[in-house]
Amino acid sequence: MAADEQLREMRKELESLRTEVGIQADIHAVRTLQFKYGYYMDKCLFAEIVDLFAEDAVLYFMNGIFRGKRGARRLYGGASGLDGPAYGMLFEHIIAQDIVDVASDRKTAKGRFRCFLQGGVHESKRDAPPRIPAQFLEAGIYENEYVKEDGVWKIRLFNYRIVYQARLEEGWAHSGREPLMVTPYTTLYPENPRGPDELRPDPPVWPQTFIMPFHYPHPVTGQRVPADR
Amino acid sequence: MAADEQLREMRKELESLRTEVGIQADIHAVRTLQFKYGYYMDKCLFAEIVDLFAEDAVLYFMNGIFRGKRGARRLYGGASGLDGPAYGMLFEHIIAQDIVDVASDRKTAKGRFRCFLQGGVHESKRDAPPRIPAQFLEAGIYENEYVKEDGVWKIRLFNYRIVYQARLEEGWAHSGREPLMVTPYTTLYPENPRGPDELRPDPPVWPQTFIMPFHYPHPVTGQRVPADR
Amino acid sequence: MAADEQLREMRKELESLRTEVGIQADIHAVRTLQFKYGYYMDKCLFAEIVDLFAEDAVLYFMNGIFRGKRGARRLYGGASGLDGPAYGMLFEHIIAQDIVDVASDRKTAKGRFRCFLQGGVHESKRDAPPRIPAQFLEAGIYENEYVKEDGVWKIRLFNYRIVYQARLEEGWAHSGREPLMVTPYTTLYPENPRGPDELRPDPPVWPQTFIMPFHYPHPVTGQRVPADR
Numbered sequence: 089m090a091a092d093e094q095l096r097e098m099r100k101e102l103e104s105l106r107t108e109v110g111i112q113a114d115i116h117a118v119r120t121l122q123f124k125y126g127y128y129m130d131k132c133l134f135a136e137i138v139d140l141f142a143e144d145a146v147l148y149f150m151n152g153i154f155r156g157k158r159g160a161r162r163l164y165g166g167a168s169g170l171d172g173p174a175y176g177m178l179f180e181h182i183i184a185q186d187i188v189d190v191a192s193d194r195k196t197a198k199g200r201f202r203c204f205l206q207g208g209v210h211e212s213k214r215d216a217p218p219r220i221p222a223q224f225l226e227a228g229i230y231e232n233e234y235v236k237e238d239g240v241w242k243i244r245l246f247n248y249r250i251v252y253q254a255r256l257e258e259g260w261a262h263s264g265r266e267p268l269m270v271t272p273y274t275t276l277y278p279e280n281p282r283g284p285d286e287l288r289p290d291p292p293v294w295p296q297t298f299i300m301p302f303h304y305p306h307p308v309t310g311q312r313v314p315a316d317r
Numbered sequence: 318m319a320a321d322e323q324l325r326e327m328r329k330e331l332e333s334l335r336t337e338v339g340i341q342a343d344i345h346a347v348r349t350l351q352f353k354y355g356y357y358m359d360k361c362l363f364a365e366i367v368d369l370f371a372e373d374a375v376l377y378f379m380n381g382i383f384r385g386k387r388g389a390r391r392l393y394g395g396a397s398g399l400d401g402p403a404y405g406m407l408f409e410h411i412i413a414q415d416i417v418d419v420a421s422d423r424k425t426a427k428g429r430f431r432c433f434l435q436g437g438v439h440e441s442k443r444d445a446p447p448r449i450p451a452q453f454l455e456a457g458i459y460e461n462e463y464v465k466e467d468g469v470w471k472i473r474l475f476n477y478r479i480v481y482q483a484r485l486e487e488g489w490a491h492s493g494r495e496p497l498m499v500t501p502y503t504t505l506y507p508e509n510p511r512g513p514d515e516l517r518p519d520p521p522v523w524p525q526t527f528i529m530p531f532h533y534p535h536p537v538t539g540q541r542v543p544a545d546r
Numbered sequence: 547m548a549a550d551e552q553l554r555e556m557r558k559e560l561e562s563l564r565t566e567v568g569i570q571a572d573i574h575a576v577r578t579l580q581f582k583y584g585y586y587m588d589k590c591l592f593a594e595i596v597d598l599f600a601e602d603a604v605l606y607f608m609n610g611i612f613r614g615k616r617g618a619r620r621l622y623g624g625a626s627g628l629d630g631p632a633y634g635m636l637f638e639h640i641i642a643q644d645i646v647d648v649a650s651d652r653k654t655a656k657g658r659f660r661c662f663l664q665g666g667v668h669e670s671k672r673d674a675p676p677r678i679p680a681q682f683l684e685a686g687i688y689e690n691e692y693v694k695e696d697g698v699w700k701i702r703l704f705n706y707r708i709v710y711q712a713r714l715e716e717g718w719a720h721s722g723r724e725p726l727m728v729t730p731y732t733t734l735y736p737e738n739p740r741g742p743d744e745l746r747p748d749p750p751v752w753p754q755t756f757i758m759p760f761h762y763p764h765p766v767t768g769q770r771v772p773a774d775r
Contacts, residue, residue, distance in 0.1 A: 094324050095552050101331055102559055105338060109566050112341050116573060121765050123643045127658070127687075128771075130709075131757050139767050172775050176753040178710060178718055180685050182662055184413045184642045185352045200356070204411055204433075204662075206685065208719050210753035222719040227409050227435065229356075242766055251359075252407060256717045259485045260407055261437050261451040295405040295439035299360050307350050308471055309368050313357075317401050323553050330560055334567060341570050413642045414581045429585070433640055433662075456638050456664065458585075480588075481636060488714045489636055490666050490680040524634040524668035528589050536579050537700055538597050542586075546630050 111190050117241045118197045118234050119186040125243070126183035126203070131173040134164040140243050142235050147246040150291065152273040152284030160246075162282050168217040176213030177220075180206040183230075189304055197234040197241070198303040203227065203248070208256070219269050223256040226268075229300040252294035260294070267293055340419050346470045347426045347463050348415040354472070355412035355432070360402040363393040369472050371464050376475040379520065381502040381513030389475075391511050397446040405442030406449075409435040412459075418533055426463040426470070427532040432456065432477070437485070448498050452485040455497075458529040481523035489523070496522055569648050575699045576655045576692050577644040583701070584641035584661070589631040592622040598701050600693050605704040608749065610731040610742030618704075620740045626675040634671030635678075638664040641688075647762055655692040655699070656761040661685065661706070666714070677727050681714040684726075687758040710752035718752065725751055 121140065128136045138160045141147075147154040147163055154163045170177065187200040208223035209216040233245035253268045254260040272290050277283040292298045299315040306313055350369065357365045367389045370376075376383040376392055383392045399406065416429040437452035438445040462474035482497045483489040501519050506512040521527045528544040535542055579598065586594045596618045599605075605612040605621055612621045628635065645658040666681035667674040691703035711726045712718040730748050735741040750756045757773040764771055 091320055091324060091549055094328075095549065095556070098324070098327060098331060098556060101335075102556060102563070105331070105335060106559075106563060108338050108342065109563060109570070112338070112345065112570050113566065115345060116570070117765075120645050123645055124762075124765055126643060127645075127660075127760070131755070133757075133771065136764055136771055139764060173755040173757055175755060177755065178752070180660075180662075180709060182411075182640075182642055182660060184411055185355060187349050187352055187356075202356075202409075202411060204409075206683075206718065208717070210721065211719050212753055223717040225435075240766055251409060256719075259437070259452040260435065261440050261485075263439065294407075295441055297360070297402040297404060297406065299362075299402055302356070304353075306365055306368060307346075307353055308469055313362065313365055320549055320553065327553070327556060327560060330564075334560070334564060337567050337571065341567070341574065344574060411640075413640055414584060416578050416581055416585075431585075431638075431640060433638075454664075480638060488666070488681040489664065490669050490714075492668065523636075524670055526589070526631040526633060526635065528591075528631055531585070533582075535594055535597060536575075536582055537698055542591065542594055 107194070110194055114190045114194055114197060114236070114241070115188045118188045118190070118199055121234065121241050121243070122186065122199055122201050122230065122232065123183050126181035129181045130179055132170040132177075132179065134171055137164045141246070142237060142242040142244045145242070145244050145246065148288070149246075149248065149284075150267070150270055150272055151287055151289065153286040153288055155285045159277075159285055162277060162284075165282055167282050168220065170217060176210035176216065178206060178208050178210070178223075182206075187304060195236050196244070197236075199230065199232050199234060200300075200303060201230040201232070203230065221255050221268055224253060224268055225256060225260070226253045227251040231300055231303055249291055249298070249300055250293070251297075263294055265293065265295075336423070339423055343419045343423055343426060343465070343470070344417045347417045347419070347428055350463065350470050350472070351415065351428055351430050351459065351461065352412050355410035358410045359408055361399040361406075361408065363400055366393045370475070371466060371471040371473045374471070374473050374475065377517070378475075378477065378513075379496070379499055379501055380516055380518065382515040382517055384514040388506075388514055391506060392513075394511055396511050397449065399446060405439035405445065407435060407437050407439070407452075411435075416533060424465050425473070426465075428459065428461050428463060429529075429532060430459040430461070432459065450484050450497055453482060453497055454485060454489070455482045456480040460529055460532055478520055478527070478529055479522070480526075492523055494522065494524075565652070568652055572648045572652055572655060572694070572699070573646045576646045576648070576657055579692065579699050579701070580644065580657055580659050580688065580690065581641050584639035587639045588637055590628040590635075590637065592629055595622045599704070600695060600700040600702045603700070603702050603704065606746070607704075607706065607742075608725070608728055608730055609745055609747065611744040611746055613743045617735075617743055620735060620742075623740055625740050626678065628675060634668035635674070636664060636666050636668070636681075640664075645762060653694050654702070655694075657688065657690050657692060658758075658761060659688040659690070661688065679713050679726055682711060682726055683714060683718070684711045685709040689758055689761055707749055707756070707758055708751070709755075721752055723751065723753075 182204040185202040190197040205226040235244040301315040411433040414431040419426040434455040457479045464473040530544040599618045640662040643660040648655040663684040693702040759773040
């Protein structure tokens with residue numbers, strides 16, 4: 089083979105390798121982006137949270153759909169009055185079990201994560217926001233989407249669903265049928281200044297169960313795993 | 318150096334780089350394979366679980382050894398009658414702390430993971446399978462092996478050991494000496510239609526403790542860390 | 547472009563790619579190093595723990611600063627009398643949510659991790675070390691630093707802070723104001739044979755809260771997120 093042709097070939101190989109390495113770096117960027125979200129949530133760093141979102145982000149929470157960073161600002165707007173760490177308030181967000189898949193053009197990604205939350209209010213805290221239980225556990229799943237803009241990964245779709253919530257004293261076998269801390273939205277923004285832009289059907293609440301749709305096929309069979317069964 | 322020689326050298330470097338990138342991609346594939354196992358287990362997706370295994374897989378569970386996908390099908394065969402998500406049934410498998418090492422030929426890998434399970438049955442569930450406690454915690458360690466067949470990673474050795482189980486109301490300080498939900502196997506397949514192919518000695522059960530053997534040496538000294546002490 | 551020039555360029559590209567791949571491999575090495583720390587802590591493998599540290603390591607624990615591997619040996623020296631797994635003793639260290647950043651020279655790295663610990667003593671254990679609660683939870687954050695020496699990553703700065711500790715029976719809403727198992731240091735080594743080399747101000751203890759300083763800027767804005775608010 090002529091040196092010229094060899095060079096052309098190697099350049100091609102180099103290019104494909106560069107893409108593969110880039111995808112690994114993207115995966116790392118996206119998984120740590122979601123982990124950082126968790127660390128900020130621990131301490132109610134809501135301005136930092138909002139800045140993780142793309143301008144055209146969409147956020148699903150309960151039966152509400154929030155649009156754009158403005159929507160994010162309402163959702164994380166400190167309805168509780170919290171902003172930053174506060175004496176006696178606990179919100180430990182363990183985020184784990186990352187399944188991040190980056191699109192071949194490396195501009196978007198999807199990620200599934202699990203959250204395990206320990207939250208509550210210490211008995212010595214006098215002025216706690218109402219409706220936060222003394223101590224509770226929450227488990228949930230994220231199936232988020234991410235976008236890379238000017239080389240920076242951001243959250244574009246925030247799609248979190250609660251699997252269960254339980255007061256620590258009672259446990260998940262005895263959870264009530266009402267979600268803790270939150271109630272389904274009934275009025276939209278701007279009538280409700282913290283409300284969503286749209287409503288969607290109420291997601292099922294534990295003890296109902298559901299499969300959070302998988303963004304990825306079965307890793308061995310390649311088949312789609314349906315969520316509706 | 319002649320251009321020819323330079324080209325030869327670069328080709329070599331490119332090859333070694335390709336292997337290194339491939340190993341990173343393999344690590345990612347194996348860790349997410351195990352994480353996906355966890356998400357399927359959450360919802361009793363047993364057909365999907367069985368499809369994660371290689372044809373010649375070996376599964377250790379309790380004092381039983383199960384061979385092949387047929388063995389996997391018996392182990393995950395829904396002895397409980399469960400198959401898919403069910404009202405009021407909780408099996409949250411948090412899988413974390415991945416230590417994945419890929420063989421230099423990139424055909425096999427070993428992985429250590431931790432599992433932290435929250436399980437149980439909501440009080441409103443009327444027809445729960447017997448023997449599942451109302452609410453329990455379980456911790457365990459996987460030391461699995463994986464194989465790549467036609468470019469697809471599968472579980473070849475499933476080696477899980479329970480560290481502790483505890484009813485949430487009692488906690489691990491007061492666990493009974495009998496494992497929850499399961500009893501050691503006494504009869505083999507086919508006499509026992511869900512039985513193992515072979516028996517092995519009963520693994521220790523909490524409050525006994527053990528070191529799950531490490532598949533990797535100490536990361537600094539390079540010494541093997543023995544499990545028998 | 548002449549073949550010579552092309553070769554020079556490709557060599558440069560190859561070099562930069564090699565660095566990028568190396569960084570991915572470093573991230574993997576550092577995150578698994580910290581995860582291995584957790585698995586060793588599960589079983590009180592203190593000699594293995596000490597070997598994870600660089601000779602010039604610094605360790606912050608409570609209000610103590612320990613210097614060097616000798617300091618590490620005092621800190622992990624088995625004040626409890628424990629060394630290796632023991633009947634009825636539980637110390638499950640779930641380590642997760644890794645944020646590892648490798649310096650561009652690939653000689654040092656920083657890592658933030660979360661720990662969620664389930665610990666205690668089974669009721670059937672007769673000779674348990676004093677001061678270990680029957681069953682407790684602990685959450686904490688590491689902001690560690692790592693160094694690569696002769697190609698081997700080691701922990702150089704160990705910086706762990708407890709977010710909360712709670713007896714399982716009481717939960718974090720009812721934690722006492724004294725830390726479990728430990729008391730602030732009052733005397734230094736060598737007067738205290740297990741003491742630190744230096745004291746520092748007592749870190750806040752739950753129900754006080756704090757932001758563990760982030761070693762990384764905000765991933766979207768690039769701004770430093772201050773810890774003092």
